[in-house]
Amino acid sequence: MKRSDCPITCTLDVLGDKWTLVIIRDALFKQFTTYGEFQSSPEKISSNILASRLQKMVSDGIFIKSSDPNNKLKIHYNITEKGRDLRDVILAAGLWGNKYIDGTCDILEKNKQAQAQMSAQK
DSSP states (O other): OOSOSOHHHHHHHHHOSHHHHHHHHHHHHSOOOBHHHHHTSTTOOOHHHHHHHHHHHHHTTSEEEEEETTEEEEEEEEEOHHHHTTHHHHHHHHHHHHHHSTTOOOHHHHHHHHHHHHHHHO
């Protein structure tokens, strides 16, 4: 149930914690799909938080959960179009961080690298 009809409030209900954005970042820029890959991020997300965020994002339609065809015990979380449409949100947050937080990496360079990897995979 929505708290209001404000699109910002509704978006924050879906994305409103730091771990959700970190997971989406890793899916977009690092092409992570497995639980182990997401857990390997330098931010060191805890196992229980990662599991709950992935489950919520699957139910919100940001990821699709599927079994690996070669290993039924391995699960993949593939980002959907709805999730990919968050690229501009992630980039905007990164650009803000580049401008105002000293020592951050270049988000535009990360985006270029991710786009090159996606093109090479096609």
